[in-house]
Amino acid sequence: MLLRHKAIVCALGLSLFCSGTGRAVERTGALSRVATPAESLPIATDVRVGGDDKQTRFVVDLTQKVDVAAFALGNPYRVVIDLPQVTFKLPAKTGEQGRGLVKAFRYGLIMQGGSRIVLDTKGPVRIDKSFVLEASVGQPARLVIDMSATDRDSFQRTASLETHSSRGSAVKPSEVAPKATGDQRPLVVLDPGHGGIDNGAKAASGEFEKAVVLQFALTLRSKLESSGKYRVAMTRSDDTFIPLTERVRFARSQGAALFVSIHADAIPRSEGQAEGATVYTLSENASDSEAARLAEAENRADVIAGVDLTAEPDDIANILVDLAQRETKTYSAQFARTLVGELKATARLHKNPVKAAGFKVLTAPDVPSVLVELGYMSTKNDLKLLTSTAWQAKTAAALAQAVETFFAQRLAGTSGRAN
Numbered sequence: 001m002l003l004r005h006k007a008i009v010c011a012l013g014l015s016l017f018c019s020g021t022g023r024a025v026e027r028t029g030a031l032s033r034v035a036t037p038a039e040s041l042p043i044a045t046d047v048r049v050g051g052d053d054k055q056t057r058f059v060v061d062l063t064q065k066v067d068v069a070a071f072a073l074g075n076p077y078r079v080v081i082d083l084p085q086v087t088f089k090l091p092a093k094t095g096e097q098g099r100g101l102v103k104a105f106r107y108g109l110i111m112q113g114g115s116r117i118v119l120d121t122k123g124p125v126r127i128d129k130s131f132v133l134e135a136s137v138g139q140p141a142r143l144v145i146d147m148s149a150t151d152r153d154s155f156q157r158t159a160s161l162e163t164h165s166s167r168g169s170a171v172k173p174s175e176v177a178p179k180a181t182g183d184q185r186p187l188v189v190l191d192p193g194h195g196g197i198d199n200g201a202k203a204a205s206g207e208f209e210k211a212v213v214l215q216f217a218l219t220l221r222s223k224l225e226s227s228g229k230y231r232v233a234m235t236r237s238d239d240t241f242i243p244l245t246e247r248v249r250f251a252r253s254q255g256a257a258l259f260v261s262i263h264a265d266a267i268p269r270s271e272g273q274a275e276g277a278t279v280y281t282l283s284e285n286a287s288d289s290e291a292a293r294l295a296e297a298e299n300r301a302d303v304i305a306g307v308d309l310t311a312e313p314d315d316i317a318n319i320l321v322d323l324a325q326r327e328t329k330t331y332s333a334q335f336a337r338t339l340v341g342e343l344k345a346t347a348r349l350h351k352n353p354v355k356a357a358g359f360k361v362l363t364a365p366d367v368p369s370v371l372v373e374l375g376y377m378s379t380k381n382d383l384k385l386l387t388s389t390a391w392q393a394k395t396a397a398a399l400a401q402a403v404e405t406f407f408a409q410r411l412a413g414t415s416g417r418a419n
């Protein structure tokens, strides 16, 4: 599964994910990232979409010329535009509505050193031209993508040809090689959901899940580290997109003893109100329809970011067979229960606080893994808590206590094996 996924990501030119150890950051290791100073980055200042349902032109104004690579993906139909890291200074609602063949679009960091724009298209499109014009008198540099409507068969022919071309070659991120040294303390991997181009759930007042969960994970990291008992690594510690499989791969390659994915949910207003925290473990059969909906939404992160998953593998059932032969499942369930016990005292809990569903990010067969939905971005009271420093500190302390209990039980050999 990992190899196949790796091949897909490599085909996309995301060569950072093709290296041995990945990009994620371990505090105890040195991160040798070559960051570009923000002030020297090109800035995207405006976007225009013109045309109709047959031919559409997408234009981005830039403060300097950059290299660009564009390709189309199906299922759902999208156009992905990769560029070197760009600062987007665009009006708040940019991308919510498109025109012509473009339904909507989003943009953001896809990795350190690389930005991406993803256009959702009304159907299969062909990219006729993609180029960047130099600035000229009275005109900024402009990125231009011309596309036209095509049919499904021609789309598929072009897509398979493109797989063999040098897709995404504009993105050349720096290599990172963190590695722990001889430290025997258990490694806890914290996984703030979403990031970069993928905002996650959005509150009516504009807050993004990706920012809320990152803030929380950073607070939790300090709490765990201050105990001195654990090493802590994060799949992301800034606003960067990380594919789901890469998060799993990172936890495994680092030898994590526990993986905690952190999210905040949202439900449409039509489905009423929901509140409180929920802890999820992996299961082929979702414990209820809400859990199934949530797993489906969270599993869409890679689609949102324009990662090609057409060859994405291994259904959850196969992974579970593997899991059944290990203690991972037992430990995951044990940690989930411990965590709910701790959260009870400090955080509001959902009415059914322990659930299970097919979350891709929980599929490491050898790392006990849970996904915590801290609360609902769509519920006013929850959002107030989620964005409060005091609540975050209190809840992070409860989580840290659950980690403590979990490892104490494991050391004492009293795992929840009876379950």
Ligand SMILES: [Zn+2]
Binding pocket: 193, 194, 200, 201, 209, 262, 263, 264, 265, 298
């Ligand atoms: Zn999420």
